[in-house]
Amino acid sequence: MVTRVNGFSGMDIDSMVKSMMAAKRVPLDKLNQDKQLLQWQREGYRELNSKLYDFRTNKLITKYGGNAALNAQKAVVTGNTTAVKAEALATATGVDMKVSVTQLATRTTYETPGLGQGKPVTTSLASLDGVNLSSMSSAEQTEYLKKGFDISINGETFKDKDGKSIFNGLTSISTLVATINASSKANAIASYDEVTGKLTIASKTSGKDGIVTMGTPASSNTLLGLFSKSNLNVVETNKLTGVTTATTVTELINKRDGTSLVDADVKDIKFTINGKELVVKGSDSITTIMNTINGAGAQVSASFTTDGTLKLVGDSGGDVNLGGDSYGFMKLFNGRQSNPADDNSIKKTIDGVNAKVSINDVAIDNVNSNTFTINGVQLTLQELTKKDAASADIPVFIKTQTDPDKAVESIKGFIEDYNSLIVSLNAKIDEAKYRDFRxxxxxxxxxxxxxxxxxxxxxxxxxxLKNDDIIKSVLSEMRGIITEKLGPLSTLGITTGNYMEKGKLVIADEAKLKNAISANPQLAMDLLQGPTSAPKEGILDKMADKVSAAIDKISERAGTNRFSMDLTSTFKEESVMGKKMKLYNTQITSMLTMLNNAETRYYKQFSAMETAMNKLQSQSNSLFSTSS
Structure with a gap:
């Protein structure tokens, strides 16, 4: 490090170095200015990207691109107004309809017997299995969670890449439902009712053709059995051979694991039955265990059958709710048996049916959904018009009318948004440039x-962005789309402004626009949204394509996010301007290093000069003192 000093020579070295460095800093200042201009230009492109994205996505596609925006048809419902909801589409044929509904469409549905109340959707499958994970050690939890709960819906088995069930004790009911609903292969809708405790699986396809094929995999850990009230009345273990009621817990563990433990090696197993805590020790025999359970006041009777099965039965048909380390306890007896609710005689499947509906006294065939379209009117069946054979039919009457107001407002809104955009774009390419103001x-x-x-x-x-090629190109292309359609637009009373307005659209005659839509509602839709046979030929879609191309070009040049209108989004470094920004940063870093080296060198030189002058002064003083 160079010591910067002002010597006795009286010279202001700092000022001298600063003056000498000023000229050398001019190229650095220019680089920083060029970098700033580039940054401002990128921000200008990001603002432009935001406006174009908003116009394309939020205006052309979302706001004005849907059929509802330009639909001038309106359905008027009288009679039984609660039975059927009607919405006239742009393709409405104007046919008056009398609608009668004698049966609503339903979905093929499988439902479990149910758990009753008290099991919210946040409940874990472990809890339904009678296991309290929080009472287990980490090792016990890990062992238990290897146990998956299997289910098959329309051939989808919900397995991971290793063939294991993705549902385990940690899975909540809400996660289970969401996972089933997200599966395209299962093609089913799951729901859970906290009032009844029923898990319901319904076909996504309504009507008689809907299918729900529930499979019970070859596993003792079936998922559906967890959602049965009968699961809580009787709990049985799998058969265990080679044991008697005199067999102890230690002996059961040794038999299961092939070990040679003694009673002192066995950790106590703590579990609960209906909230009553029980503890079994290594020295406890099966007889002792049964006596402990029967005397615990848990309202449960325990027995051990000759075929090696431990059976727990709720007194008077009551529940058998297991908790704590019940999994560890059941493992002593070869695990818990599959739930009887998995048996085909207990599960309940309700076949879906088609809706029965007649229009103008003609039965409509194959109505497999409660929402369908006929005569250009979307009907949603909500309730029956004829409740039963003895009831009178109270039909729904539907008429279609032309209501141009909404379509007119949509067209006016499009013109306003279009004009606002081109004014903004023209302002950018016409903006004055002050070259002397860096x-x-x-x-x-x-x-x-x-x-x-x-x-x-x-x-x-x-x-x-003055005379920017991307802006000029997209303006020209949008004007070209309008120019091609000036004839049909004039039929709607729409024209372009004068030359000075640079392509703005003008509604010259609003009454003409409203009358044209009333006379031919399809005209405006075909012009702006494209006819049914060629939907991409509408003004809106053509403009959206041109704007999308402009957004892509801006992204390639400036590194903007083509999928967002966020004005704070990060620029992509691999764009044209991003690479140029990297170059500026590299050059600036190099120049700073060079300037620092030059400044250090100047100070070293002045320091050396000061040292020399100091030595000369000392010699001079010595000579004068000697001569005197």
Whole structure:
């Protein structure tokens, strides 16, 4: 490090070095200014990207691109107004309809017997299995969670890449339902009723053709059995051979694991039955275990059959709710048996049916959904018009009318948004450019007032997108689309403004627009949204394609996010301007290093000069003192 000193020579070395460095800093200042201009230009492109994205996505596609925006047809419902909801589409044929409904469409549905109340959707499958995970050690939890709960719906088995069930003790009922609903292969809709505790699986396809094929995999850990009230009345273990009621817990573990433990090696197993805590020790025999359960006041009777099955039965048909480390306890007896609710005689499947509906006294065939379209009117069946054979039919009467107001407002809105965009784009390419106003350096800012800095910066930013080729291109292409359709647009009373307005659209005659839509509602839809046979030929879709192309070009050049209108989004470094920004940063870093080296060198030189002058002065003083 160079010591920067002002010697006794009286020279102001700092000022001299600063003066010498000023000229050398000019290229660095220019680089920083060029970098700032590039940054401002990128921000200008990001603002442009935001406006184009908003116009394409939120206006052309979402706001004006849907049939509802330009639909001038209106359905008027009288009679039994609660039975059927009607919405006239743009293709409505104008046929008056009398609608009678004697049967609603339903979905083929499988439902479990149910758990009753008290099991919210946040309940884990472990809890339904009678296991309290929080009472287990980490090792016990890990062992238990290897146990998956199997289910098959329309051939989808919900297995991971290793063939294991994706549902385990940690899975909540809500996660189970969401996972089933998200599966396209299962093609089913799952729901859970907290009132009845029923898990319901319904076909996504309504009507008699809907299918719900529930499979019970060859596994003792079936998922459906967890959602049965009968699961809580009787709990049985799998058969265990080679044991008697005199067999102890330690002996059961040794038999299961092939070990040679003694009673002192066996950890106590703590579990609950209907909230009563029980503990079994290594020395406890099966007889002792049964006596402990029967005497615990848990309202459960335990027995051990000759075929090696431990059976727990709720007194008077009551529940058998297991908790704590019940999994570890059941493992002593070869695990818990599959739930009897998995048996085909207990599960309940309700076949779906088609709706029975007649229009103008003619039965409509194959109505497999409660929402369908006929005569250009979308009907949603909500309830029966004839409740039963003894009831009178109270039909629904539907008439279609032309209501141009909404379509007119949509067209006016499109024109307003289109004009706003082209005014904004024209302002960018026509903006004045002040070449003499470059970005201010930090040193220059110190000499100016805040208002002066603001005014200068505004002029420095002005015109950065003047005559921009991307903007000029998209403007030209949008004007071209309008020019091609001027004939049909004029039929609607729409024309372009004068030359000075640079392509703005004008509704010259709003009454003409409204009358044209009333006379031919399809005309405006075909013109703006495209006819049914060629939907991409409408003005809106053509403009959306041109704007999308412009957004892509801006992204390639400036690194903007083509899928967002966020003005704070990060620029992509691999764009044209991103690479240029990298180059500026590299050059600036190199130049700073060079300037620092030059400054250090100057100070070293002045330091050496000061040292020499100091030595000369000392010699001179010595000579004068000797001569005297």
């Amino acid at each position: 970005p201010l350096t930090d040193e220059q800012k110190t000499a100016l007032k805040d208002d002066d800095i603001k005014t200068w910066t505004e002029k420095a930013k002005s015109g950065l």
